[in-house]
Amino acid sequence: MSSVTSQLDQKLGLKLDLKTVGPFLALIALFVLGILVNQAFLSTGNLTNILTRSSFIGIIAVGATFVITAGGIDLSVGSMAAFISGCMIVIMNTLAATMEPGIMIVLAGVLASIILGTAAGFVNGFLTTKGKIEAFIVTLGTMGIYRSLVTYVADGGTLSLNRATRDVYRPVYYDDFLGIPFPVLVFLVVAVLGYIILNRTVFGRHCFAIGSNENVARYSAVHVDRVKTLTYIVQGLCVSIATIIYVPRLGSASAQTGTLWELEAIAAVIIGGTVLKGGYGRIWGTVVGALILTMIGNILNLTDSISNYLNGTVQGVIIVVAVFLQRGSWRLSKKKK
């Protein structure tokens, strides 16, 4: 993977290659496509919508980048999101029953969310490292568990945040700061932090090491288990942040909330150029990946010309092509070997 980059560097003698700009190329291509399909695509309204939407998956995907870079995988994020939002709502509603609505209640909910996220992440990490069970199985298990728990809490129905609290909480999703919606701001902050942590801290570097060769890392005095567990906790935190901005949007949670988000998140990560087998990760690539995915959905809404039944086809084709675009560099370099 990364070898490609540096080999090319040597070849072209410059620090830029398809692999690095790839995601952007794909993004631009989609952008052009969008404009061609429908002028309205360019309207500030629409662009803001795209950005705001991508923030859910985006934030979760930032967390997933850590997990995957360290050679793990987390299938539970979608149900985790559902579970956390469910609990948030229940807690806030119970509080609302006792005290008068207000910022305090929301803060309580936010706090609960963060605690739950951390805990859920820790469980995944602990079972994987100490339990020595494949991450895939562990998170497949917790995936089912969290989802059924929210179904249970919601008694098969939908949990809705009570009106009063809702009105206090709503702005967190719908308001903006200097024209930038809050969710986008949060996404931005999370991405930047994620970038710094992954690329500028010991923890981040150890994620790379573990993902690329666990034994080498262990022999080099890296606390493999601790670092891996931490990646799942980071993932959990990201999920809780995502839910914190998700809840005020729809103000409810049900068994359906966040279905398949895990797939979208992982897709965003891989589209962004992170290697599924671990050892190489790129936060900003992930960000672009999330944008690409959201944009595809949006573009499908730009036109009525193709049957809705074929959405999946278009989506699939675009994803594959988008990734193909940015992997172009591979062609040459693979040959050399």
Place this chain on the structure above:
Amino acid sequence: MSSVTSQLDQKLGLKLDLKTVGPFLALIALFVLGILVNQAFLSTGNLTNILTRSSFIGIIAVGATFVITAGGIDLSVGSMAAFISGCMIVIMNTLAATMEPGIMIVLAGVLASIILGTAAGFVNGFLTTKGKIEAFIVTLGTMGIYRSLVTYVADGGTLSLNRATRDVYRPVYYDDFLGIPFPVLVFLVVAVLGYIILNRTVFGRHCFAIGSNENVARYSAVHVDRVKTLTYIVQGLCVSIATIIYVPRLGSASAQTGTLWELEAIAAVIIGGTVLKGGYGRIWGTVVGALILTMIGNILNLTDSISNYLNGTVQGVIIVVAVFLQRGSWRLSKKKK
């Protein structure tokens, strides 16, 4: 992986270890659980049901074992199954319109299924190897494509096999040979063939080699791309075989057919002890894995002591525990490293 095995061998001084018998232990544990939950579990009727059901996922999972052993992954199997069954039905119905119902029509359908399966598998393989796109992305794409195509063909509804042909075809699922239902027989045959191919042929060896180190494989005159593509074709074939015995069951296909089968199949493979990152695969482990998954669902249906809403929780817990049981061996050996 296998190092664990051999190290243990040396430890215990015998050629049998938890890792090998693990899946069976889990299976037996579940069996006991089933009996405790409800006597009906032991009825031949019920046991036959379990076996018959597990054959779909089982057959598909046998294919997945090849893909995963060679270091790949295929997310598209579920929608591929839906797509193939859809096409089979359409083709058989069209034929039925022209010629009188009979075995010929069914054979035509079967043939179509096999051709489609091979083609679909080839597409996945080709895009992964020649297109140099991550298997995860390719198959995520085709997953969406196949599913939306079947929705399109079914015009959003359900494709139903016409009555006459259905009656000819029905026995393939419902009849048995010496008391063993046909699907189970097919499953058995596929598993045995799979075992032989994976463990006794050059192709199988090459899968292991590629999965454990692609570079070494290339330097050992292995046609990496060809072999990888073949694994996806094997997967495609297994899917088509699964659909051939699936269609006569309800005689219909819809957008819903085979949702999440990919997850179940991969889960069965991993539960069976195959390594997700490749390099080590076990067919019979996979078979047991499929049985375990089906049994869990069955047991949950045999009791009303737990709320339906908590099914997912129980399922998740059982899966994790089942795998934990058989990974017990890891504890010791990992420490040694």
Place this chain on the structure above:
Amino acid sequence: DKFKIGVSIPTATHGWTGGVNFHAKETKARLEKVYPDLEIILVTAADPTAQANDLEDLVSIHAIDALVILPTDGGPLTDPIRRVKESGALVTVVDRALTDNTIHDVYVAGNNPELGAVSAKYIKKALGGKGNIVILRGLPIVIDEERFDAFMDGIKDTDIKVLDHKHANWNRDDGFTVMQDFLARFPKIDAVWAQDDDIALGVIEAVKQAGREDELFIVGGAGMKDIIKRVMDGDRLTPVDVLYPPSMISTAMEVTALKAVTGAPIKGEYIVGSPLITKENAKDYYFPNSPF
């Protein structure tokens, strides 16, 4: 310029939503032919989040003048729909109620509780008030909850015993497996409430496999053509069906379109009933060329 109606419905993930999709497309074509200066944009979503996205796009991109929506889930979509309303569009809600019933201009309501009640009423009558039944439920969401509660309410203080109820997710395969296990578990079942025709089809196969056709009968729901055909043919396994017409989307679209062209101020609620389909009236509900 043209009057734009946005139609947002759930993706065709199972039989009934498939029917909704079919009728929506068909009505779109028909209305656009009848009213030349009418444009209908049809979007489908798999879950509340996606549907909320669609609503945003319908407003920001297509600047719709009216919205016809069959919410994937009433609760979560209340707010997004309110925003569409605030954008000045006329709102027609179909089937599933919002948590705030001041938003819609028109509400074409399906009646989930009634479906449960009607089914209960029939089964009670058919069994003479006593017997063992099993229930196969849909997905664990509000609709299923409403139907189920109404049904249980309908059979309370009778001697009808619900042996067990499990979720079959409005899915044929799950209907098949769940019923197989019920049959393995319970030696004597007098009736099955499958609640949905997709599930019912799975149940029928399971029962046939077990060779227990003569022991019980099945009540489905929604009015899928295959089932209605069986009712028409007097199949004793499926003596009746309970209608829950996916065509309600057409009604909603027509009403809204009418408003669009006439400008007539229509407000109000249209309750789509859930009548019992019997051998006698079956032909009125049989549309062989619908995919549903």
Place this chain on the structure above:
Amino acid sequence: MSATAQAENHDAVVLSATGIYKNFGPNEVLHGVDLDLRAGEVHALLGENGAGKSTFVKILSGYEAPSNGQLLMDGAVCRWTSEEAEDAGVILIHQEFNLAEQMTVEESIFLGREIKKGLFLNKGEMQRLSAEYLEALDCKASPLARIHDLPISDKQMVEIAKATSRNARVLILDEPTAVLTGKETEVLFKLIDRLKAQGVAIVYISHKLEEIERIADKITILRDGTWVGSYPAKDLSKDDMARLMVGRELNDLYPRINPPADTAPIAMSITDFSSPGKFEGASFELREGEVLGFAGLVGAGRTALMEAIVGLDSQSSGSLTLYGKVVEFKGLDEARNHGVAYLTKDRKEKGLLQSLGMCPNFSLFSLHKFSNLLIDGRKEKDAFHAAIETFDIRAGDLSVNVGSLSGGNQQKLLLAKVMEVAPKVVIIDEPTRGIDVGTKSQIYHFIAELAASGHSIILLSSEMTEIIGLSHRVAVMCAGRLTAVLKGDEIEEHEIMRYATGLKGNAVNE
């Protein structure tokens, strides 16, 4: 502890091991080994392949726990993990590389020891230091290069740099020079002298006896895991060493190989082979029964050229004739089927599947031989056991993974794997890397027999003596160009070096 401080307590025993035993499962590979390490002393560890050297030093540095026996650090008993050992200043450079392929040089050197500025990594500083360390080893690799892209010798240098960055009190080098050329070895020796002066105790494992003679103060010899003895280096001649470790007299290392008759047919001839950025215009001929040596500095392009010849480089051009027939290899399998085999020098990354057993590794390259429709397990096993005999591969248990084989035995297995296809033309890249003297001569005799029985051999080696001792003719490459093909008396170390370094000769074509 500062250099001067260390310099004072020279000759103090830093680390001592007494009665070290080690079992892997049922089989015991160390039977009571003793060792005293003194500050500022180079202690050489000698033994045949599989004697237990690596295992022993892994125990010294905490990577393996002894089954029995005791370690004393500064007189205090210690049962430590590799981490604790490292903190105590006991550093091991593994025989098999311990580097993560995807990481950069800088990342690898500082892994687990990252330098921070506040919360964050101080990349600038780490890059500067890495550059410094590598400079001190005059290694050209850039701190930003990926390990994956480094020539194997640079990987070794990175390992050494990594070790030296952890101011060690006991530095253990497990066959460091196996992948180094003469020049690089000299650099390493200078480093070792420096460390000695600072009072570092050094354990040095190598199969190259002249190196031992050159730098060792003390020599401890192991034989099949038993402690034979510790001797002052000056008391032992190379022959003594060899005798003590092998346990019998060694006959002459290099067998005499008769040159092919002038009438001998041309087995293979290469014309104008080029590959962008690697080598260009290479042409040479290889006679039947001939051993053609290839000399050159690292990166000269020898390996690259050979890989191109056997069809592993899709971008190379040039024409190839085998016994007068023009052929083109699109892949390694075609080369194999035409009786041309290539033995890679990169055992770990290109040679063997570390995580699989010995038998599947052995048969991977020649699998077609054992299979018509199905693999004939018995046939395979038999061939495997035969090879174990022929190449004298020693593993306690034949079911172990290749990863846990001793380095030399891995090399032998690799040789067995390649030879199993019974090639007419064999290209061997560093065949005796990490092979003990006894086995070395076995391999040399094996090569001699091959040549005598009408096979043709191309021998790539960074060991000049090996090239000179075995080759009928020696081709020399420099910076991707074939600068000379020497024969007879021309085959002489300095002459070769002149061509290798480009002092003499431009591209020659036969």
